[in-house]
Amino acid sequence: MAETMPRDPYPVRAVFFLSDYGTEDEFAGVVHAVIAARAPGTTVIDLTHSIPPFDVRAGSHTLVRAVPHLGPGVVLGVVDPGVGTARRGIALEVALPSGAPLSFVGPDNGLLVAAAEAAAEAPVAHAVELARPPAQPDRGSTFDGRDLFAPAAAALCTGAALEDLGAPIDPGSLVRLIGGVVEEGRLRDGRACLRTEVTWVDRYGNLQLAATVADARVAGIPLIGRVELAARVDSGPQDPDGLPHSLVPDGMQLRCVDAFGELGQGEFGLLVDANGHLAVVAGEASAAHWLNVAAGELLVLAW
Amino acid sequence: MAETMPRDPYPVRAVFFLSDYGTEDEFAGVVHAVIAARAPGTTVIDLTHSIPPFDVRAGSHTLVRAVPHLGPGVVLGVVDPGVGTARRGIALEVALPSGAPLSFVGPDNGLLVAAAEAAAEAPVAHAVELARPPAQPDRGSTFDGRDLFAPAAAALCTGAALEDLGAPIDPGSLVRLIGGVVEEGRLRDGRACLRTEVTWVDRYGNLQLAATVADARVAGIPLIGRVELAARVDSGPQDPDGLPHSLVPDGMQLRCVDAFGELGQGEFGLLVDANGHLAVVAGEASAAHWLNVAAGELLVLAW
Amino acid sequence: MAETMPRDPYPVRAVFFLSDYGTEDEFAGVVHAVIAARAPGTTVIDLTHSIPPFDVRAGSHTLVRAVPHLGPGVVLGVVDPGVGTARRGIALEVALPSGAPLSFVGPDNGLLVAAAEAAAEAPVAHAVELARPPAQPDRGSTFDGRDLFAPAAAALCTGAALEDLGAPIDPGSLVRLIGGVVEEGRLRDGRACLRTEVTWVDRYGNLQLAATVADARVAGIPLIGRVELAARVDSGPQDPDGLPHSLVPDGMQLRCVDAFGELGQGEFGLLVDANGHLAVVAGEASAAHWLNVAAGELLVLAW
Numbered sequence: 001m002a003e004t005m006p007r008d009p010y011p012v013r014a015v016f017f018l019s020d021y022g023t024e025d026e027f028a029g030v031v032h033a034v035i036a037a038r039a040p041g042t043t044v045i046d047l048t049h050s051i052p053p054f055d056v057r058a059g060s061h062t063l064v065r066a067v068p069h070l071g072p073g074v075v076l077g078v079v080d081p082g083v084g085t086a087r088r089g090i091a092l093e094v095a096l097p098s099g100a101p102l103s104f105v106g107p108d109n110g111l112l113v114a115a116a117e118a119a120a121e122a123p124v125a126h127a128v129e130l131a132r133p134p135a136q137p138d139r140g141s142t143f144d145g146r147d148l149f150a151p152a153a154a155a156l157c158t159g160a161a162l163e164d165l166g167a168p169i170d171p172g173s174l175v176r177l178i179g180g181v182v183e184e185g186r187l188r189d190g191r192a193c194l195r196t197e198v199t200w201v202d203r204y205g206n207l208q209l210a211a212t213v214a215d216a217r218v219a220g221i222p223l224i225g226r227v228e229l230a231a232r233v234d235s236g237p238q239d240p241d242g243l244p245h246s247l248v249p250d251g252m253q254l255r256c257v258d259a260f261g262e263l264g265q266g267e268f269g270l271l272v273d274a275n276g277h278l279a280v281v282a283g284e285a286s287a288a289h290w291l292n293v294a295a296g297e298l299l300v301l302a303w
Numbered sequence: 304m305a306e307t308m309p310r311d312p313y314p315v316r317a318v319f320f321l322s323d324y325g326t327e328d329e330f331a332g333v334v335h336a337v338i339a340a341r342a343p344g345t346t347v348i349d350l351t352h353s354i355p356p357f358d359v360r361a362g363s364h365t366l367v368r369a370v371p372h373l374g375p376g377v378v379l380g381v382v383d384p385g386v387g388t389a390r391r392g393i394a395l396e397v398a399l400p401s402g403a404p405l406s407f408v409g410p411d412n413g414l415l416v417a418a419a420e421a422a423a424e425a426p427v428a429h430a431v432e433l434a435r436p437p438a439q440p441d442r443g444s445t446f447d448g449r450d451l452f453a454p455a456a457a458a459l460c461t462g463a464a465l466e467d468l469g470a471p472i473d474p475g476s477l478v479r480l481i482g483g484v485v486e487e488g489r490l491r492d493g494r495a496c497l498r499t500e501v502t503w504v505d506r507y508g509n510l511q512l513a514a515t516v517a518d519a520r521v522a523g524i525p526l527i528g529r530v531e532l533a534a535r536v537d538s539g540p541q542d543p544d545g546l547p548h549s550l551v552p553d554g555m556q557l558r559c560v561d562a563f564g565e566l567g568q569g570e571f572g573l574l575v576d577a578n579g580h581l582a583v584v585a586g587e588a589s590a591a592h593w594l595n596v597a598a599g600e601l602l603v604l605a606w
Numbered sequence: 607m608a609e610t611m612p613r614d615p616y617p618v619r620a621v622f623f624l625s626d627y628g629t630e631d632e633f634a635g636v637v638h639a640v641i642a643a644r645a646p647g648t649t650v651i652d653l654t655h656s657i658p659p660f661d662v663r664a665g666s667h668t669l670v671r672a673v674p675h676l677g678p679g680v681v682l683g684v685v686d687p688g689v690g691t692a693r694r695g696i697a698l699e700v701a702l703p704s705g706a707p708l709s710f711v712g713p714d715n716g717l718l719v720a721a722a723e724a725a726a727e728a729p730v731a732h733a734v735e736l737a738r739p740p741a742q743p744d745r746g747s748t749f750d751g752r753d754l755f756a757p758a759a760a761a762l763c764t765g766a767a768l769e770d771l772g773a774p775i776d777p778g779s780l781v782r783l784i785g786g787v788v789e790e791g792r793l794r795d796g797r798a799c800l801r802t803e804v805t806w807v808d809r810y811g812n813l814q815l816a817a818t819v820a821d822a823r824v825a826g827i828p829l830i831g832r833v834e835l836a837a838r839v840d841s842g843p844q845d846p847d848g849l850p851h852s853l854v855p856d857g858m859q860l861r862c863v864d865a866f867g868e869l870g871q872g873e874f875g876l877l878v879d880a881n882g883h884l885a886v887v888a889g890e891a892s893a894a895h896w897l898n899v900a901a902g903e904l905l906v907l908a909w
Contacts, residue, residue, distance in 0.1 A: 030671075033672070046326075062329050138882045141865065203325035575744070575745065
């Protein structure tokens with residue numbers, strides 16, 4: 001009983017669910033049903049199920065953006081191309097700045113760790129490998145969201161401790177993804193520039209960059225006036241110092257604004273978005289469409 | 304305490320959430336999380352998040368259709384191209400015919416007022432401008448759904464009164480949209496006609512018209528037998544009296560029916576839909592596709 | 607009171623909702639609102655609303671897959687091209703293997719029966735025809751999900767017995783669909799084969815077959831090594847014995863695996879899926895796309 005005492009002030013009754021299941025099929029709904037049957041009364045919140053299939057990196061970015069706004073509960077994340085193989089199922093637990101616990105359940109493929117550390121503003125200290133329930137006869141093992149992760153999340157919601165779910169593992173052994181590219185440099189003409197990855201294209205076509213407002217401050221980007229956007233640099237030749245040749249001499253100008261509504265229709269801009277990242281946007285239009293840029297590409301900002 | 308007394312019989316524990324956020328991203332999920340953290344146990348119902356980006360008018364129509372079926376609670380509506388600008392955030396409160404309160408939270412851009420008045424069957428009498436919380440350091444102000452509207456909705460769910468959210472404003476100052484077109488007239492051949500706007504194309508391709516069954520009654524459209532659908536009139540020349548030249552002489556015939564299933568596959572019909580509006584439909588087929596008509600276009604019915 | 611006693615140990619507070627309403631419109635949200643207003647506190651779980659419009663068969667398959675994972679409650683299923691016609695609205699009740707009750711509410715068009723019997727592992731014994739509430743003035747009868755089925759589901763959640771919803775009907779009179787094709791046979795070259803229908807293409811492009819692992823066992827398909835996939839047989843000529851001419855001599859080889867991750871990227875495989883059915887899949891790719899196969903087509907497996 002002593003172990004469960006610290007959780008008492010924070011009844012764990014919320015599950016935050018992210019996956020690449022889509023909603024065309026019943027995958028996400030069945031996971032909801034499993035949680036409802038095992039932990040009645042739990043609030044299950046769908047963060048999104050539209051992570052592109054198998055895109056662990058996109059799922060990780062999305063969780064990192066979401067966690068600062070979550071209360072205590074369990075993050076259930078399933079983007080899992082390795083389901084059924086030897087990859088581990090894991091559960092992590094961290095303390096939110098408020099002191100309340102937030103747990104993470106899902107595959108050990110890099111999906112969860114960055115978000116757990118962003119939530120805690122500290123390294124992960126507690127992790128377990130989920131013990132696998134006996135396989136169901138005549139059914140394949142291709143739906144761990146239903147068969148492994150949802151039961152684990154439900155158990156946490158009904159008072160189980162992390163260690164009840166499996167054997168402790170070394171947090172240092174968790175699979176991690178490489179972070180998004182943010183590199184300072186200089187163009188050949190001597191101007192300072194920042195080379196950074198597009199980490200997310202949202203529904204409106206806004207391009208979120210890996211660079212944060214803090215990165216911009218360090219790099220000295222003046223977030224007033226105009227900033228130049230170089231042609232994107234995804235596969236072209238590079239200088240020996242890693243900077244792109246392909247910067248358009250008369251690059252596109254982005255107007256630095258605080259709100260989408262400051263831009264004329266179709267005008268391109270640069271703003272600090274609601275997650276604290278730089279974003280290339282357009283007035284009531286899709287910057288992604290008109291610039292033909294996708295997540296994972298590199299952009300260069302110069303000033 | 305006296306002010307909160309009237310609300311006691313109607314615990315406000317439901318939020319009805321509509322937006323243009325889509326579900327591809329985590330926007331809607333994060334708003335759910337903010338409400339769950341601040342008002343645990345609230346039932347948050349997604350009306351839809353697929354309002355076309357920035358389409359305040361489509362959002363307003365959707366809310367007007369939904370409100371007759373909502374119980375007491377808070378309508379949270381976010382279609383907000385002006386986020387971050389000087390446009391106001393507002394909260395409204397009306398009494399449902401049952402006497403129970405229904406509140407509305409969102410931007411002051413016309414999204415909410417028509418639905419509030421439809422719910423109350425009366426003008427809006429109580430409105431406040433939402434007081435803005437302090438900006439978060441190093442984060443942009445582009446996500447009022449999360450940072451302004453969700454906290455306000457959660458506050459209402461936990462017992463706050465409307466006036467606790469901000470200073471009262473004159474309901475007459477609220478931004479309003481122009482209503483859908485419904486105009487009676489006569490064709491050159493003398494027949495009576497009704498010129499009316501397509502306000503909604505639903506998933507099945509049904510075309511909801513601005514004209515209601517009451518409009519049809521006033522105009523004298525016989526909703527039995529057949530009605531003629533003129534070619535659509537979106538940009539063509541008009542008679543001095545505002546009636547279209549382009550009416551197809553041998554217009555398409557719509558069979559008046561009570562149910563989709565009365566139509567043969569692909570047959571076009573006219574029915575009174577579940578919201579009391581006239582709708583141009585097709586048997587197990589998309590009228591929008593086969594007629595190549597979109598929301599916002601004008602149709603002419605003649606008989 | 608005696609009749610309601612058996613339900614007491616299983617408070618019916620969950621609704622499992624499936625439809626072809628999509629989520630672009632407010633249809634599903636309004637149904638949620640009606641249930642929330644009539645049965646506050648009910649957990650409504652969306653199985654999916656993306657059943658293709660009017661595709662009763664796809665809806666039935668989806669419910670059959672989902673029911674083994676549902677606890678007690680009410681399945682609300684609405685794929686209903688006959689709405690407003692003389693087709694009946696029905697409610698069914700079965701006992702889960704646990705003894706807890708699971709009810710089904712929706713149209714009598716074949717959508718519900720197979721799932722009810724799969725849930726109970728027994729024939730349906732209790733069915734009623736839903737009594738229709740009085741029509742609302744000036745509104746059409748095209749939204750039974752909102753006006754007939756949701757109120758019935760809410761009534762069950764608040765303690766109504768099945769017989770409170772309408773007059774009993776003979777379960778033998780319920781509309782049923784024909785099951786998916788699973789036929790053993792021999793190719794002209796003497797090899798054993800199995801001719802079976804694609805019943806579901808999921809988000810990842812996996813092709814679920816009507817044949818289960820039990821069917822494979824009976825037919826003698828060795829689920830190790832490789833199995834040959836014949837060209838699909840949807841409309842071609844057939845032998846007098848019903849077997850296809852069109853089997854590709856050097857048919858595509860499917861590697862039998864237990865997990866997607868065992869396949870190389872784009873490699874085709876055959877596995878027993880999480881529902882116990884055979885499935886044709888591809889490594890991190892869409893088998894449906896690369897084989898150009900859709901639900902309803904027939905495939906032939908040979909070995």
